[in-house]
Amino acid sequence: MPLIKNGCVVDNEWTFIDDSTDPDGTGLVTVSLPRYLQDVTRERTRNVTLGVRLTPSDDPDLLLPHLDHLPLIEIEFPKYTDGRGYSLAQILRRRHGYTGELRAVGHVLRDQILYMNRSGFDAFETARADLSQVLEALSEHSAYYQPAADGHPTVFARRHLRPD
Amino acid sequence: MYRYDEFDAAIVRERVDQFRGQVSRRLDGTLLEDEFKPLRLQNGVYLQLHAYMLRVAIPYGQLDPAKLRRLADIAERYDRGYGHFTTRQNIQFNWVGLKDIPDVLQSLSEVEMHAIQTSGNCIRNVTSDHFAGAAQDEVMDPRPWCEIIRQWSTFHPEFAFLPRKFKIAVTAAEDDRAAIRVHDIGLHIRRRDGQIGFEVHVGGGQGRTPVIATKLNDFVPETELLDYLEAIMRVYNRFGRRDNKYKARIKILVTETGADEFRRLVDTEYAAKTDAEKIALPQAEIDRIHAYFAPPDLTRKPARSQILETAQAANPAFQRWIRVNLHPHKQAGYASITISLKPIGGLAGDATTAQMRVVAKLAEEYGHDDIRVTHAQNLVLPHVALDDLPALYADLDGAGLATANEGLVTDMIVCPGLDYCNLANARSIPVGQDIQQTFADPDYQEDIGRLHINISGCINACGHHHVGHIGILGVDRKGEEFYQISLGGRADHHAAIGDIAGRALSREEVPDAIKRIIDTYRDLRTSAAEPFIETLNRLGHTPFKEAIYAAD
Amino acid sequence: MTSVRPKLKPETPKAITAWDTASGQTVWLSADGQWTSDMTRLGVFTGRAAEDRLNEARAQEHLVTDPYFMEVTAAGTIAGRETLRETIRAQGPTVPYGEVPR
Numbered sequence: 001m002p003l004i005k006n007g008c009v010v011d012n013e014w015t016f017i018d019d020s021t022d023p024d025g026t027g028l029v030t031v032s033l034p035r036y037l038q039d040v041t042r043e044r045t046r047n048v049t050l051g052v053r054l055t056p057s058d059d060p061d062l063l064l065p066h067l068d069h070l071p072l073i074e075i076e077f078p079k080y081t082d083g084r085g086y087s088l089a090q091i092l093r094r095r096h097g098y099t100g101e102l103r104a105v106g107h108v109l110r111d112q113i114l115y116m117n118r119s120g121f122d123a124f125e126t127a128r129a130d131l132s133q134v135l136e137a138l139s140e141h142s143a144y145y146q147p148a149a150d151g152h153p154t155v156f157a158r159r160h161l162r163p164d
Numbered sequence: 165m166y167r168y169d170e171f172d173a174a175i176v177r178e179r180v181d182q183f184r185g186q187v188s189r190r191l192d193g194t195l196l197e198d199e200f201k202p203l204r205l206q207n208g209v210y211l212q213l214h215a216y217m218l219r220v221a222i223p224y225g226q227l228d229p230a231k232l233r234r235l236a237d238i239a240e241r242y243d244r245g246y247g248h249f250t251t252r253q254n255i256q257f258n259w260v261g262l263k264d265i266p267d268v269l270q271s272l273s274e275v276e277m278h279a280i281q282t283s284g285n286c287i288r289n290v291t292s293d294h295f296a297g298a299a300q301d302e303v304m305d306p307r308p309w310c311e312i313i314r315q316w317s318t319f320h321p322e323f324a325f326l327p328r329k330f331k332i333a334v335t336a337a338e339d340d341r342a343a344i345r346v347h348d349i350g351l352h353i354r355r356r357d358g359q360i361g362f363e364v365h366v367g368g369g370q371g372r373t374p375v376i377a378t379k380l381n382d383f384v385p386e387t388e389l390l391d392y393l394e395a396i397m398r399v400y401n402r403f404g405r406r407d408n409k410y411k412a413r414i415k416i417l418v419t420e421t422g423a424d425e426f427r428r429l430v431d432t433e434y435a436a437k438t439d440a441e442k443i444a445l446p447q448a449e450i451d452r453i454h455a456y457f458a459p460p461d462l463t464r465k466p467a468r469s470q471i472l473e474t475a476q477a478a479n480p481a482f483q484r485w486i487r488v489n490l491h492p493h494k495q496a497g498y499a500s501i502t503i504s505l506k507p508i509g510g511l512a513g514d515a516t517t518a519q520m521r522v523v524a525k526l527a528e529e530y531g532h533d534d535i536r537v538t539h540a541q542n543l544v545l546p547h548v549a550l551d552d553l554p555a556l557y558a559d560l561d562g563a564g565l566a567t568a569n570e571g572l573v574t575d576m577i578v579c580p581g582l583d584y585c586n587l588a589n590a591r592s593i594p595v596g597q598d599i600q601q602t603f604a605d606p607d608y609q610e611d612i613g614r615l616h617i618n619i620s621g622c623i624n625a626c627g628h629h630h631v632g633h634i635g636i637l638g639v640d641r642k643g644e645e646f647y648q649i650s651l652g653g654r655a656d657h658h659a660a661i662g663d664i665a666g667r668a669l670s671r672e673e674v675p676d677a678i679k680r681i682i683d684t685y686r687d688l689r690t691s692a693a694e695p696f697i698e699t700l701n702r703l704g705h706t707p708f709k710e711a712i713y714a715a716d
Numbered sequence: 717m718t719s720v721r722p723k724l725k726p727e728t729p730k731a732i733t734a735w736d737t738a739s740g741q742t743v744w745l746s747a748d749g750q751w752t753s754d755m756t757r758l759g760v761f762t763g764r765a766a767e768d769r770l771n772e773a774r775a776q777e778h779l780v781t782d783p784y785f786m787e788v789t790a791a792g793t794i795a796g797r798e799t800l801r802e803t804i805r806a807q808g809p810t811v812p813y814g815e816v817p818r
Contacts, residue, residue, distance in 0.1 A: 081202055081285070083325025087401050090322050094441045111186065111195075111203055118321035128199075140182045143171045145315045147443060148322070155171040155315070156449045191738055193778035211781060214805050216740035246814040261739040509817040516814060564816035582801060583809035593811050643797030 004134050005101070005123035012125070014072060016053055016105075030074050033058045040066055053105070056084035060091045067098045075121070077106035086119040093120030093149035113137045120149030165226050165534065166311045166456045168276045175318065176273045179280060183207050184266035191263065206286055206324065208254075208279030209265060212586050218260045219282040220272060224292035224310040224334070225253030225537040229524035232535055234275040236520035242268050247520070249505060249513040251577055251628060252331065253291050253537040254282055258584055280318055285326045287317035287397070291333045293341045294538040297457060298493050298500045298546035303355045306336040308454040309362075309389070316390050316443070323397050327404035328412035330397070331369075338657065343539060345377045345659035346370055346631055348414045349396065351389075360386045366396060366426070367418030370625035374661040375415040378423045380430065386450070390443045395434035403429070460532035460547050465497025469550035475557075482557050484606060485568040490553075497550055503543040503560060504567040504575060508604045509597050512578035513541030522563040530556045540577055540616075542570065572609045573617060573682065574600045577628050581621030581638060582645075588621035590638025590645035595619055595674055602675040603682075612682055615696040618653075631655035633697045634681060635662045636674065647674050649712055651681075651705050654697060665709045673715070680711040721784055722797055729790050730766055731758040732773055733805070734783035742805045743780060745773060751780055755806050760792050 003012040014028045019035050030051040031039065040050060051072030054060065063070065073092060075085040085104065092098040103123035104116050110129035113121075114137050124134060145155045153161070168176070186203050189195040195203075204210075208219035220235070227235075235255055239247045242264050243257040250256055260268060272278055282289055290313045297305040313332060317323070323330070335342040336353035344350025350365035361383040368377030384392045396414075404417045418426045476483040491500040503523060505513050515523075523543055527535045530552040531545035538544055548556060560566040569575045576599065579585065581592030596619050603609050618632030622639075629635035635650035646668035653662030669677055682696070684707055689699045700708060724730055732745040736753070743751040747759030749769075761769055766785065773783035787796030794802045804810060 080199070081325050082406060083285075083323070083327075084402055084406075086322045086325070087398050090398075095436065095438055109199055111199070112325075115319075115321040115324050136185075141175065141178050141319070143174050144321075145175075145318055146320050147441070154443070155175075156443070156445050158171065159169065159452065160446050160448045191778060197737075197777050197781050211735055211740060213801070214740075214742050214808060215735075244814050259740075263738045507817050511811060511813055514813065516816060519816065582804060583811055591810065593809070597811065643799060645800070 001125050001127050002130065003103075003123060003125050004129075004131055005103075007131075007135060007138075009131050010123075014051060014074075016074070028072075030072060033062065036066075037062060054085075054088055056082055056088070058088070060088045060096070063092070063098075064096055067092070067096055067100075070098070070100050072101045072103060073098065074103045074105045074125075077104060077108055077112075080107040080109045080112055086115060089116070089120040090149055110134065110137050114140055118144065118148040118150045118152075165228060165307075166453065172276070172315075173273075176276070176278045176280075179207075179278060179319075180266060180269045180273050183269060187262060187266055202284055202325070204262075205284035206281055207265075207269070208282035209262065210283060210586070212258065212584055213582070213588075214584075215259045216262050216265070217584070218257045218265055218268060218279060219250070220255050220257070220277060220279050221282045221289045222254050222277075222537050223314045224290055224296070224307055225294050225539075226307065227535040227537065228533050229528045229535070231275050231277055232520050232524040232527070234271060234277065236517040236524070238268055238271060239520070240517045246514050246516045248511070248580065249515065249537050249541050249543070251539050251541060251579075251626065252289055253294070253539055254289055255537070256580075258580075283329070284324075285328050285330075286324050287320065287326075287330045287332065290314050290317070291331070291342055291347075291539060293335045293337055294536040294544045295341060295491060295500050295546060296336070296536075297459060297534075298491075298498075299337050299341075300492055300494045301338045302336040302494075303353055304336050304360060305457050305459075306334045306353055307457045308450075309351070309353065309386070310334050311453050311456070312390070312445070312450070313393070316393075320397075322394075323401060326397075326401055327406045328409065328414075330400070330414065332393075340655075340657040340659075341539075343628075343631065343655035343659070344368070345657075346374070346628075346655055347377065349393065350377050354383060356383055362386070362389055362392075364392070364396075367415040367423075368659070369413050369415045370628060370630050371413065372410055372623040372625070373413075373416065374625070374630040375419060376659050376661065377415075378418055378426075380423075380427055387445065387447075390445060391437055392430075392434055394443070395430050395437065399426070399429045399433055459495075460534065462495050462498055462532075462547060463549075465549060465551070467496040469497065469553075472550045472553050475554035481561075481566075481568070482554065484610070485557055485566055486553065488568040488572065488610065489570040491544075493547065499548055499550055499553070500544055500546045501548055501553070501556070502538070502570040503545065503565050504569050505542050505565075506569055506575045506600075507564055507567045508574060508600045511593055512576055512596055515543075519563050519565055522559060522565065526556055526559055540575060542575070568606060569609060571614045571616070573603045573612050573615045574609055575616075576600070577616070577618040577632070579620050579627035581619075581627075585621060585626075587624055588638065589623075589640035590621050590647065591671075592619045592621040592627055592636075592638060595636065595638070595647060595671060598671075598675045599678055602679050611692065612686065613692065613695050615682070616654075617678070628655065629653070630661045631659065632662060633700070634678060639668055641668075645671050647671060649674075649677065649681075651708055652697070652700055663705060665705065665712050667713075669712075676715065677712045680714055681708050684708055684711040722787070724785050724787055724796075726763045726766075729760045729762055729788050729792075729795075730785040731760060731788045731792065732766070732770055732783055733758075733786045733802070734773060734780035737777070737779055737781045744786075745769060745783075756792075758788070758792055760788055760790060
């Protein structure tokens, strides 16, 4: 499935390992939150770099002690109409200051990507949009009322920055 | 009223282009209907029984002549010469083709209008008191805060895929004309020690599980409002149920979590918000938006108008219209007047292109360019000089817009029902028309006094039947229409959910049953000054239930 | 949240109806596989052939939206418990609209 990150198509070097499978000991893998919290302390004893895949009901606060060295957080969208992932992303980026890769995985469609990007996602794994469509989606708006994780100044603020 | 600046204009223009692209991808097969549906809904496009329906946003029910004329033009060019005003102060067009909708949106954007978030599982059009800015009993004009909420909620990236739809209503008056206690969030503006703040109610709603809202907070200072709303929204977005759409509204989360625990969750989320996350609305911005809602320049006039009194004496029909459809204004010599869209035998809330143009012209001539839509599906001119009322009435009467029934038994809220709606189980409009015919005599109506009959064609309750003094719900029994009567609902500051009276009636039985309820009230009231709802509350429902089934 | 559509037995005569995606108009599938807004031209299907036709219709999303079975008589007139709904879909609202009552 194509992975689009920072406006480019990139190779996906990561593999998600579900809880019933043992990682083979090397490489870049993402695991569920419970497994991550259990394995993270043992990470360095094995040749594995761990990322985490959150489901929409996970509590992102549990990652707080680990955010500084987490290279990747995936947030799963089981169905594109499930909007919980947007809140998780905003919490991780804006409240907890997470700066690593935040990747949307699962049912990711072109017309949700602008909101995802505003909420803090910088990578999108999507079977339903190619690079040009993603770039087009990201350029559909030039002004935003609310502050969000993308750091755009709000319209509320921009109105008062103009030299009069 | 508010005017767009270049940012507002750009956002709406960009939305038109975005939706044009989405429609084109839908029509060429790139977008599947399942993928397109939430997108079209978030732009107010439904697929109804026999056509697409476009719901256009009228934020807090505020119109002006240019906007209303444009709505008339759209009805003429793209629809069938009429529009339907809704219980959330919006307007719906029933026959627009999907391929034309981008052009309709383009046309709307030219008069600072749009259809953004008029449906879908997002924050919907914010509604308010239709007398805002004119009412005697308001602590301030609520519209500036409605506009701020409108902007904040427009394309909010975190809250576009909520568990279910989300409706916010704002009032600043003691007499709640915005039904805030049956909204997901109801805000009551209060003044405390010279400071403005918001009493916050949460978890009200109608639908198949009607709930009166819980008071969440007595006073949220105005500078904290948006951050507080975001805390509620985030708790709902994360924890609201998504396993069953009938249990997905915030009212179910509040009920199942318990009000105290829900409040704790909101308080915790709010307290966790860092300064960097806060919205930090500049005071200059609050002031800028408030400035748009400065009161119109109303010439000082005496409290009584000789012209008005002479005209009343000469024309009993006009006198009645003044008695029934006039609401007192905060400034002497002026009034707010209701233009009823409930003529006897008409379609509740419908207005033809000709009628829209007449109202636009009259708002210019007599109404300081200000027009409102009410949640009871009527129009209001909030600022009219008493001296101008006779001329205004004459023009309205000529357009079939002078029905004197505001708040009376024939001023019913009626959903489109099975005549239009894909969700409906039974028709609503003809039932309402039959009831209107039963009470067509204006003396009879006035004698009955204030009485709200609300009719829904299905359990989704768009016709607000749960909060009608008399509610009527259409149900389907093996392909036949039946109607369930409920008693004792109300949407005001004493909000209550009506109780189902008993077995459902056939359509033919409904008008006479309603008449028996009302004649029972007229027999039992202490005087004509005791409204129906108070007699009902004083005596209990039994005599009225017996009246319904007296023909058995 | 359309009200639940009744399940029809295989042998029950049925038409296939949908909405024209571009216009929103009610359309029916004719016997020769065309979408028509003329109800007198609707095709009557039963059994396996009906299922096949519906599946084909579902694959034409860009042309028609949400096709489904509608109960009809062998002669092709609307029948069954959805008669009122389908009659309104075919003929429009049962009340005059777009005019001012007098």
